[in-house]
Amino acid sequence: MGTVIVSGLAIGMVYAAVALVYNVMYSTSKVLSVTTGHIAMLGGVFGAYIIAALGLHWIVGLVGAIVVGAVFGWLTEVLAIRRVLARSDEHLWLLSTLALATIVQHAVALWWGTEPKPFPRLIPQDFSAGVMDQKFWLPVGCAAVMALGLELFYRRTMYGKVFMAMSEDAFAARARGISTDRIRLVSYVLSGALGGLAGFAAGQLTFAFFALGHALTLSGFIALAVGGLGSNVGALIGGAALGLLSAFASYWFGGEYQQTVAVGLLMVVLLVKPEGLLGARNVRPV
Amino acid sequence: MTTTVPASKIAGLVFGALLIATLPIWAGDQYQLHLAALIAVYWILIAGLNLVVGFTGQLSIGHVGLLSIGAYGFAILAGKAGWSPYAAMLASGALGGVCGLLLGLPSLRLPGFYFAMATMAFAMIVNELVMANPDLTGGGVGLPGPLFPAPFGTPTGFYYLVAGMAALVTWLTWNIARRMWGRAFISIRDNPVAAQAVGVPVLRAKLAAFVFSGVSAGVAGAVFASLQSYITPDTFVFELSLFFFVCIIIGGRGSLIGPLIGTAALTALPELVAPLAKLGNLFYGVLLLLVVLVVPEGIGRVFEIVGERLRPREVHREPVSPDLPRLARALKERA
């Protein structure tokens, strides 16, 4: 029973980390990018590549994963978001991010292969550690650090306050002299870096596997929707809820209905409280 | 309000229709006939999906789930339960419609990204349910797809069946798109708030489009199962949904001919260009990205632009030539 709770919590925190990445992207651009899960996938794959294939120290792998994530975030903004937001059509960004996500997923499949590859051990630890194994606690720690870091970022730093200003009212922010385009780029780079870190921390749990992209996009989104768009604490709660629910469902009923359970959770929350548990009621002037 | 259709466009359509009707005669062999039938089957689904994605602007990326439901429904009813294939096909369509209703009711209220994710999750759930009930669906092994009785049992006969059904669906969607419902859909896509203000029943219209697309997807699934002669869960992957989606976007949202040409081109392309079989999905992603960034209105627009360049419309020039001497005299008089 202990392992069920711990493994559910661990994978839930991976989802929570992805939800945090969604939040950062959403705050400045009001865009939910399909590429979010793929950033984490890239973090895991490149971390494994740098440490295992290139044989470098894991700190280099960590930095490498963060850099790759940041570059991909930058690419997402430049390719898929910038030109598209300029047009008034609301849903083109969904198409462009979906296209970019597909490109990345299949490019990685062609390069890395379609089999899951091992993610190396980061901290020397005996394998019989059971529930204290680092593959469970690394994602939990990573998500906690990310959430804490983001809170400090938003409250204490100038850039954080600028992000919050943009998320409340982009036009007003621009009127006050904030370069919204540049800030948006910075937020995507930051979210990419965070995603890469999340994928790296989760690597031992998920193995380096190209198909994680879509799975994490969907699950991270469910965590986000359950917890509430825009709330970091909500992201943590939503992720934990989803992870634990999936783990208990497959423990009691077997793994056949995993997706159904996850989406069931999503549908229930959306029907009862559409903006999520801790989300803000979306009042839009018309 | 009708716009005059140029004679060249009508001639082109008639010629295309003639080509399609006589295809079994001039197609090289059974393989090309099979390919044409596959395009027709895909088009039955895509024509319905076009109403949802192209006209109403609801980005559904999970329609492969409805295709799967239609295909398995047909295979189970016509195969295991021994129904007549025609009855099974109609039942698949109805089943697709019902599932479209069940999916659409909770999801269509949600904003764009939420809706897309809900449809993606729906496709995954359908796959899970298929695998989890092997006694009904054959599980991983799959089910054979029954053939239609004569005269549609032969490849040529079957081609005419699906081509006829595709023509029917095209006619239906064309009529819907031209008239009141079509305009309601377009208004919902372009500005839902204004549409609601004018009195368009937004949710009901979205649901109607979605259920229609469910019915067409169910019917498409039925003939797909018969065409493939064997269905397994491996066929109904997310990438197929993406393929349908890309056909519509590339063809141009809001038009019928565009997605039709898009479907034909994208189905035939991996067959002609061998490396594309491996790089297929990468290619679709790149194509989608290019189209969204460069010509969001679809490739049809590219042809229009090129057409304009080659044969520019006549612009009546009314040069303004002021009578300068008279102006000079008038100014001199004042001075």
Added chain:
Amino acid sequence: MFRLTKVVARLSAAVALAASAFAAQAADPIKVGWLSSLSGPLSSAALAENEGVKFAVDEINKAGGLNGRPIELLTRDTAGDPTKAVNFAQQLAFSEKVHFIIGPVNSGEGLAAAPIIARAGIPNLVIGAVDELIDPAKYPRAFRVINTNRQWISTANDYALNTLKKRKVAVIGDTSGYGTSSAKTATELLKAAGIEPVYSVLIDPNKTDLTDEMNKARAAGADVVMPWSAATGLLGRLLNARGDMGWKVPVVGHPALMASQIRKLLNKPDYWEEAYAAGYQSTTFRPDGKLPEPTQALVDKIRPKLGNGELDILFWWVAMGYDTVKLIEHAVKTAGGTDPAKIQAALENTRNFRGVYATYTWGPKERNGFPDSNMAVNAANTFKDGSFKLAPR
């Protein structure tokens, strides 16, 4: 657009013809279609089989062709997609009008392509393991070269029950198509032997940790764990869970347990101990440390084509690909041509044809050619150069 395909096909056929006839006269080539999932899932098996097929075709063509006619190999990459498999099967059968079709590799693709190939009446050498691929009545010209899934399962069951003398079996499948049907067959065969599994579960191939399932199996008192999944990620995690828990239970199951990718996924190399899988006598080292002569001969011949180093793939894939082409050679020589009915008769009457991978026997009502006597149980951690040692008896 359609006409162009034909022109291109004719041109490429002409070029291939010119290129492939060395000492052979410019005779009518024997066209062999090869449906292979060279990219996508299970591509590692397909790539290895491809090497075997190509090597055999080159070998025959260099020796003057088959009955003086060169073999023309038309490879089509189906990428694991049944729709593409159907399309390419149609293309090979009706457009290219091939004389034989080898494959497809994946069972899902095979199930979809078999009716089409049967309708065209083209002899088909089947290399998928799922039982439903073979039916002497529905698919009279489909002859299976690989062993059947049942042969894998009953070999493993026999080892677990009769050699290791275990009675309490935990059956683990995955939620994919192959996993669910294999787990079902495994349970059936166990029940036929009088054993009721103490624990049975289907696991999502991407589930990150299998400690719960292994704990439940241990709690149910299992003394042998039998996984029937081709997903290397799942099998790796299963062995890891067993090792991390410190549970000394033998694992007997699907050949994928022996794949070299598993070794890299293990937390410690000794987690591969006491893992046994169904394998073949033809790729097993005998007690004197040598492989059977035909296998060793092929390994030596083909090693330069595989990178000239130690082999990292399962050699039986290569040997099987090689054998399919040799079987085509045998069939054409026996039938004196490529007439499909005569080929069917020739293959039906094949008795004990010696290949590298196995010795094949078919019959008028029997389309599974792989002998039970070639099955063996190997120990996973004895992998060396593509083959294994026998599991301890």
